[in-house]
Amino acid sequence: MILTVTLNTALDITYRVRSLRPHASHRVSEVAERPGGKGVNVARVLAALGHEVTVTGFAGGGTGRAVRDRLAGTPGLTDALVPVAGATRRTIAVADELAGDTTQLNEPGPQIAPAEWGAFLDRYEELLDGASAVALCGSLPPGVPVGAYANLVRLARAQGVPVLLDTSGEPLRRGVAARPDIIKPNADELAELTGSHEPLRATRDARRRGARTVVASLGPDGLLADTPEGRWHATPPAPEFGNPTGAGDSAVAGLLSGLAEHLPWPDRLTRAVALSAATVRSRTAGDFDRAAYEKLLTRVAVTAA
Amino acid sequence: MILTVTLNTALDITYRVRSLRPHASHRVSEVAERPGGKGVNVARVLAALGHEVTVTGFAGGGTGRAVRDRLAGTPGLTDALVPVAGATRRTIAVADELAGDTTQLNEPGPQIAPAEWGAFLDRYEELLDGASAVALCGSLPPGVPVGAYANLVRLARAQGVPVLLDTSGEPLRRGVAARPDIIKPNADELAELTGSHEPLRATRDARRRGARTVVASLGPDGLLADTPEGRWHATPPAPEFGNPTGAGDSAVAGLLSGLAEHLPWPDRLTRAVALSAATVRSRTAGDFDRAAYEKLLTRVAVTAA
Numbered sequence: 167m168i169l170t171v172t173l174n175t176a177l178d179i180t181y182r183v184r185s186l187r188p189h190a191s192h193r194v195s196e197v198a199e200r201p202g203g204k205g206v207n208v209a210r211v212l213a214a215l216g217h218e219v220t221v222t223g224f225a226g227g228g229t230g231r232a233v234r235d236r237l238a239g240t241p242g243l244t245d246a247l248v249p250v251a252g253a254t255r256r257t258i259a260v261a262d263e264l265a266g267d268t269t270q271l272n273e274p275g276p277q278i279a280p281a282e283w284g285a286f287l288d289r290y291e292e293l294l295d296g297a298s299a300v301a302l303c304g305s306l307p308p309g310v311p312v313g314a315y316a317n318l319v320r321l322a323r324a325q326g327v328p329v330l331l332d333t334s335g336e337p338l339r340r341g342v343a344a345r346p347d348i349i350k351p352n353a354d355e356l357a358e359l360t361g362s363h364e365p366l367r368a369t370r371d372a373r374r375r376g377a378r379t380v381v382a383s384l385g386p387d388g389l390l391a392d393t394p395e396g397r398w399h400a401t402p403p404a405p406e407f408g409n410p411t412g413a414g415d416s417a418v419a420g421l422l423s424g425l426a427e428h429l430p431w432p433d434r435l436t437r438a439v440a441l442s443a444a445t446v447r448s449r450t451a452g453d454f455d456r457a458a459y460e461k462l463l464t465r466v467a468v469t470a471a
Numbered sequence: 472m473i474l475t476v477t478l479n480t481a482l483d484i485t486y487r488v489r490s491l492r493p494h495a496s497h498r499v500s501e502v503a504e505r506p507g508g509k510g511v512n513v514a515r516v517l518a519a520l521g522h523e524v525t526v527t528g529f530a531g532g533g534t535g536r537a538v539r540d541r542l543a544g545t546p547g548l549t550d551a552l553v554p555v556a557g558a559t560r561r562t563i564a565v566a567d568e569l570a571g572d573t574t575q576l577n578e579p580g581p582q583i584a585p586a587e588w589g590a591f592l593d594r595y596e597e598l599l600d601g602a603s604a605v606a607l608c609g610s611l612p613p614g615v616p617v618g619a620y621a622n623l624v625r626l627a628r629a630q631g632v633p634v635l636l637d638t639s640g641e642p643l644r645r646g647v648a649a650r651p652d653i654i655k656p657n658a659d660e661l662a663e664l665t666g667s668h669e670p671l672r673a674t675r676d677a678r679r680r681g682a683r684t685v686v687a688s689l690g691p692d693g694l695l696a697d698t699p700e701g702r703w704h705a706t707p708p709a710p711e712f713g714n715p716t717g718a719g720d721s722a723v724a725g726l727l728s729g730l731a732e733h734l735p736w737p738d739r740l741t742r743a744v745a746l747s748a749a750t751v752r753s754r755t756a757g758d759f760d761r762a763a764y765e766k767l768l769t770r771v772a773v774t775a776a
Binding site for chain 2: 183188192228229232260262265270271
């Protein structure tokens, strides 16, 4: 079983409008809802790839109920979310038909009480026993200590479970110091962590800070991996045009899936880049186009970096 | 008991953001939620004025549950909403701190099945027995026949319950033909109904189409009433600056409250204008400022029109 942690789960809502104009009143023509938060997205892709995956983190209120109801209908996915008194946040993506773009509104998330954080830590330790890998993903809701991920990395390492960390800012900085097996920053997150905008130098610096492997996502330029076994640059055959929402989460799913199957690094990177590109190409934000994924698997280029 | 009907109830959500920019991602700094839909707003004001009020219409899904949970905490208000399979709509008001304005996103509402509409009609007839007045408010959710309000007006008249209709477009046109006691269109709705932009002519025309009394809301210019007892124009002492959300619903509550207490028309209009102005002045959208209301009661001018 692969475990994914989403401390700030979300009910992701997409609204379709003709054209978004500030100050105006809009009739929403289409409403779509699905469970979200980075770790939940990663879990959905892992389940679609045929892995047994368990989702933990927090859920509460009517929005939390909506998230859990929908997770219950996903084959291969087990819900191990911890109940909280506050309500799971909503995110609203307003898709503008005329402009062809999206405007995003993200609620901050529920206040987590110390006792709720304690209950989560107990559940997490139980779940680690039986996990082949764990991914720690996304932002922290209010009330969770900023060193939370550092703590979760240490607990995973203590039980010998490989741990991937995908977050940003201070939680990333502290988490890296706890020596995670993999971090997957994008170019901005990596620059914020290391102070360098030069990816090769920045990945090396991030490893020096404690990450065993750094996989930097460079958008349309693919992934740059600095690992104990070597350095590689994996690129898609051509830039993808579409919606990049969830492309990073799909890359994380590809890395975890390859880790769980003990694939060599170049194969893990190929899978991650193919999934990421197939997600950009998908018509539904955050889903991947399976036919495109299978075709891309044979066309991703991996070179020594 | 006063009965208010809200066929398209809503969970009204307000987001505070620093500045709304299309295509950007926004962190919402504050989230507020409350039950909405015009008839629900009218009921809240009536309850605050000390009336016993019953709310009916439809509620469903997690959003419907959130609406009902909150209504349960309002003293003087009885929840008689009819459950439906679809989810109650959300409305999102995005308050822009920098621009000082609001952008509105309204979901369409749940699809109402014929059997659900039938169940509502049964409930409505039961509730009319015991009502001193009824208000029919707002838009129709998908699946409800366009002649719905005409039908509800006839049922109220058959039981001798005075009926106020506050809607727009084709549902208003058909509803007026069923001879409601009062309609309360704003200037645009009245012009759409009658084809005239001249309020005195338009109110007269709307009465000819079937409304016993027409009370036109003219924004900062107050109310123009054309009744069987005479014609009046009621104006606030000065234009109010603030948020006009819910001002029309407060005016309806004022008219109904005066009707239930058998006040003469000028007193009803005074109450409606004072409540409406006190709603614009309130810091919370849709609430009225009670101190302002009591002061305004002595300062509204009512003249023959």
